[in-house]
Amino acid sequence: MTHTNASSPGCSRRRFLGLAAAAAASVPVISACGSGIGSGASGKLKFWDMPWGTAAYNDVSKKIITSYKPAASLPSANYQGIAWANFGQTFASAIASGTNPAVSTGGGFQAFQFAEQGAIAYADNLIETMKKDGFYDDFLPGTLDGMKTDKGYVAIPWELDAHVWWYNKALLEKAGAKVPTNWDELLTAGQALKKIGVYGFATAAGPGNSLAYETPMSMMIGNGGGLFDTDGNLDVLNARNVEAIEFIKQLVGEGIVDPASVGYTNDNAYAQWSKKRYGLGNEQGGLAENVGGDVAKDLLVMSPIAGPHGDKGTLVVQNNVMMYKNTPSQEGSEALLLHWLKNMHQFWDQALVNGLPVLKSIAESPAFQKRPNYVKMVEEYQPVGTSYATRGKTIGGAQSKMDGNSAMYQFGQAVLSSKTDAKAALTTLSNALASLLK
Structure with missing residues (x-):
């Protein structure tokens, strides 16, 4: 369910x-x-x-x-x-x-x-x-x-x-970074935030935390990818998905992602936003209210950012x-x-x-x-x-089996791990979903 x-x-x-x-x-x-x-x-x-x-x-x-x-x-x-x-x-x-x-x-x-x-x-x-x-x-x-x-x-x-891009206005100003409009600028902003001790790509992939897979899903969708082709068939290893996961892994490799986030609950993530340790992130609509306190006023939604091919999209x-x-x-x-x-x-x-x-x-x-x-x-x-259907027709029955499945959580954690590359993480997910949906 x-x-x-x-x-x-x-x-x-x-x-x-x-x-x-x-x-x-x-x-x-x-x-x-x-x-x-x-x-x-x-x-x-x-x-x-x-x-x-x-x-x-x-x-x-x-x-x-x-x-x-x-x-x-x-x-x-x-x-x-x-x-x-x-x-x-x-x-x-x-x-x-x-x-x-x-x-x-x-x-x-x-x-x-x-x-x-x-x-x-x-x-x-x-x-x-x-x-x-x-x-x-x-x-x-x-x-x-x-x-x-x-x-x-x-x-x-x-x-x-909806999953949307958030930024902490005060922290970006302190880092001398502009609000990103594309992936290159997101990387640049992340590098600037890192210099002031702030992470530029917030996530949380602890057990049972659906942000583990929703964040990479949102990135894949935002790059014109997704889990299904136009006929509704599984298409996990398409080039746009690989490109999106490789980009996240680049952020991980450069220290722009909190290394502890692989085990974070949502409350852990909210605490990091509250402590001003997170400056940018793809989160749900209620982030500011969930973080609360004085920080909430500085948390603003930015426009959807463009992928390297000009695509814009998000998971809803x-x-x-x-x-x-x-x-x-x-x-x-x-x-x-x-x-x-x-x-x-x-x-x-x-x-x-x-x-x-x-x-x-x-x-x-x-x-x-x-x-x-x-x-x-x-x-x-x-x-x-x-939704997960992205480029294809409605695949609601498949979504009901996928959403919250252990394979999705494991995929999200693999994306944040330095022990596996993008194609390996996507291959494991593809095999698991093929078995789940057959």
């Missing part, structure tokens, strides 16, 4: 496992087995939601669901928070026992996995409804496309987990809301999901999530415009962002 982004103040995609215990204490939780309160048992529509932030997020989400007033012929709904701990088993067990929700958020690639198992109700009819009432046009370009498969739309995106995971075939009413599921989507602006109105919105109306709202780093992410990173 894919890992996902718990993007919120104090949260990140890499932190959700560590937040599981806190989430269990603050959010009512369904266990993985024997709850007996699925959508079919009560006749009501069950909406299951993950803790995408502090308890305040779930409180607002619950209010959105409880404010739902169905048409006379449709069932009402209730809300249930689900902890990140063992969430994959929770959903799988509920589907197997017929106690699944009608609608839910969940792992970024969860809908693709359950669609392959025949449990997902495709959202094509809802898409048509959205086109008729004009809501479809509120989605940012390309966001809905990420959910489309040969069989239809597996889900509706609601939030984007689309978190989404999905519907299930086992429901008291498919029409009711669609109405409930649409209600939640049309009211989710409240999360950004109150700054409860650090992910990027998928709706133009939210991105243009006064509350969102007060967050300049996020405005820049939407304007400059969302248009060039893509």
Whole structure:
């Protein structure tokens, strides 16, 4: 089961496992087995939601669901928070026992996995409804496309987990370095930062830390590479990928990457940013909030940097809301999901999530415009962002198997190791993914 982004103040995609215990204490939780309160048992529509932030997020989400007033012929709904701990088993067990929700958020690639198992109700009819009432046009370009498969739309995106380039303005000024616009300038800035005792390429590849592979993935995508070709076939050893990993290894060799980062948790990395030991890095959208303190004001998002061939791109995971075939009413599921989507602006109105919105109306709202780093992410990173599919067609089922797999973590650690070269690291990854996806 894919890992996902718990993007919120104090949260990140890499932190959700560590937040599981806190989430269990603050959010009512369904266990993985024997709850007996699925959508079919009560006749009501069950909406299951993950803790995408502090308890305040779930409180607002619950209010959105409880404010739902169905048409006379449709069932009402209730809300249930689900902890990140063992969430994959929770959903799988509920589907197997017929106690699944009608609608839910969940792992970024969860809908693709359950669609392959025949449990997902495709959202094509809802898409048509959205086109008729004009809501479809509120989605940012390309966001809905990420959910489309040969069989239809597996889900509706609601939030984007984008990896963006950050810099510490004060440290770059101290080092006499300019904000990089391409890889050569990134190297130059890293060399200048090194002279003042600061690392110019932040990362963290400790056990269970998804930044281990998300950082090199973002670099490969930013160089016009990726893990799949245009037909959706594995293509790990393409020249652009090799070039990207060789560049990271050059940074490692020149001491621009913290040698201890191979074992860092996300908190270790945030501490390095806080101590002003990191000056540049490819991180998630909530970095400044997660680092906090006086340093946060100096952490700024820079424009996407160009690779050696002029390419610009980044890794973006689309978190989404999905519907299930086992429901008291498919029409009711669609109405409930649409209600939640049309009211989710409240999360950004109150700054409860650090992910990027998928709706133009939210991105243009006064509350969102007060967050300049996020405005820049939407304007400059969302248009060039893509998933692991990159150059190919939607490969959601493959992504659900890859994301969080041990082979991906091992790849990230190999990239930071001086004991293996770029082609060897990519070859090992290619062989592991070929076996995983066969």
